[in-house]
Amino acid sequence: MDQRVSLITLGVADLGRSKAFYESLGWRGQEVEETVFFQAGGLGLVLWGRDELARDCGLDDAAGTGFGGIVLAHNMNAPQDVDALLAAAREAGGTVTKPAATTSYGGYAGCFADPDGHLWEIAHNPGFPLADDGSLTIPDFGPP
Amino acid sequence: MDQRVSLITLGVADLGRSKAFYESLGWRGQEVEETVFFQAGGLGLVLWGRDELARDCGLDDAAGTGFGGIVLAHNMNAPQDVDALLAAAREAGGTVTKPAATTSYGGYAGCFADPDGHLWEIAHNPGFPLADDGSLTIPDFGPP
Numbered sequence: 001m002d003q004r005v006s007l008i009t010l011g012v013a014d015l016g017r018s019k020a021f022y023e024s025l026g027w028r029g030q031e032v033e034e035t036v037f038f039q040a041g042g043l044g045l046v047l048w049g050r051d052e053l054a055r056d057c058g059l060d061d062a063a064g065t066g067f068g069g070i071v072l073a074h075n076m077n078a079p080q081d082v083d084a085l086l087a088a089a090r091e092a093g094g095t096v097t098k099p100a101a102t103t104s105y106g107g108y109a110g111c112f113a114d115p116d117g118h119l120w121e122i123a124h125n126p127g128f129p130l131a132d133d134g135s136l137t138i139p140d141f142g143p144p
Numbered sequence: 145m146d147q148r149v150s151l152i153t154l155g156v157a158d159l160g161r162s163k164a165f166y167e168s169l170g171w172r173g174q175e176v177e178e179t180v181f182f183q184a185g186g187l188g189l190v191l192w193g194r195d196e197l198a199r200d201c202g203l204d205d206a207a208g209t210g211f212g213g214i215v216l217a218h219n220m221n222a223p224q225d226v227d228a229l230l231a232a233a234r235e236a237g238g239t240v241t242k243p244a245a246t247t248s249y250g251g252y253a254g255c256f257a258d259p260d261g262h263l264w265e266i267a268h269n270p271g272f273p274l275a276d277d278g279s280l281t282i283p284d285f286g287p288p
Binding site for chain 1: 145146147148149152154155156157158161162164165166168169170171172182183184185186187189194212213214216229232233235236237238258259260261262277278279
């Protein structure tokens with residue numbers, strides 16, 4: 001696992017309110033499918049519904065699973081790398097909260113929780129290019 | 145506020161266990177004063193005691209304040225920028241959970257929560273250099 005974070009996703013209760021907050025502080029991003037993507041240096045900061053984010057990691061926010069509301073993503077170039085890293089995380093004492101599966105966006109992703117429950121999504125996403133140094137660029141989604 | 149994240153700090157219950165987990169996945173960092181710093185691209189991923197992390201943001205983890213266990217830091221070059229950004233966050237609808245104050249490491253920092261309670265520490269830390277592009281480099285703390 002290279003030492004990098006591709007996305008930080010903040011689970012939010014009201015996307016419009018959260019987007020307005022960050023825009024008030026000067027952030028500019030793209031909203032697509034009820035998700036806001038901000039480019040933040042070499043990674044993306046993402047706003048997404050908290051319930052969907054928990055579900056996407058195989059958790060139920062309402063069930064008191066200790067979901068902290070934030071998920072870090074580590075994107076990888078090849079789908080098979082996703083499986084290998086999830087297996088390594090399990091072997092190291094993490095918990096695979098969602099086995100890898102194909103995603104709605106044509107990628108392949110799964111999630112693990114570290115020993116304190118901090119969540120990582122391990123993803124292959126062909127639509128989000130990774131540079132040689134591992135930095136991620138949010139693509140231009142076109143006009144809203 | 146520039147669109148960047150300087151540090152991601154994960155609150156942990158057992159620093160040794162958490163450090164061993166990330167090291168098992170190939171991460172290498174530096175441990176200093178009960179804190180582990182990993183360079184992750186242009187930012188630092190940090191492991192620190194969950195209770196201390198909550199307290200550092202003006203929260204009491206045990207009191208059910210909704211502390212999610214993760215704090216994002218945004219480092220700035222000048223102390224007065226810290227005050228200005230905390231004021232802007234409050235004006236935008238955030239909550240200043242800890243007013244800016246001088247820190248043990250000779251810096252100046254305060255914290256705000258966004259509308260969903262996601263925490264940002266806004267910090268001036270002269271010991272952690274920021275490049276022109278805003279990326280942060282963890283300094284070499286020397287032999288342990």
